[in-house]
Amino acid sequence: MCEFLPFLSPRKVLTKNGRVSGMEFVRTEQAEDGTWLEDEDQTVRLKCDYIISAFGSGLSDKDGKFLSLCYSTIMYIVHDYGICHCSFKSVGN
Numbered sequence: 001m002c003e004f005l006p007f008l009s010p011r012k013v014l015t016k017n018g019r020v021s022g023m024e025f026v027r028t029e030q031a032e033d034g035t036w037l038e039d040e041d042q043t044v045r046l047k048c049d050y051i052i053s054a055f056g057s058g059l060s061d062k063d064g065k066f067l068s069l070c071y072s073t074i075m076y077i078v079h080d081y082g083i084c085h086c087s088f089k090s091v092g093n
Contacts, residue, residue: 009038013051022047 007028014022027042 005044008044011043014045020049020051023051 005025008025009028011024011026013020014024023046025044025046027039027044028036029039030036
């Protein structure tokens with residue numbers, strides 16, 4: 001099972017006794033002008049045992065014309081019992 005949690009930006013890894021115990025995120029919101037803002041007042045903490053980070057890239061295309069290269073970060077939060085939470089962040093135009 002995987003729960004997708006969009007609009008979160010990783011902030012810090014939480015540890016206990018030298019081991020990963022969770023991760024803290026802040027909420028992201030899109031402004032009217034299209035820019036993305038990170039709201040430090042809205043935090044989310046998730047318990048986890050492992051953190052897997054995956055990076056990817058893709059082309060942003062409109063009307064058949066090359067616009068920009070967008071980079072994506074997907075953060076997987078994995079528990080010993082197999083449940084993970086996914087956070088996605090896209091950077092670029």
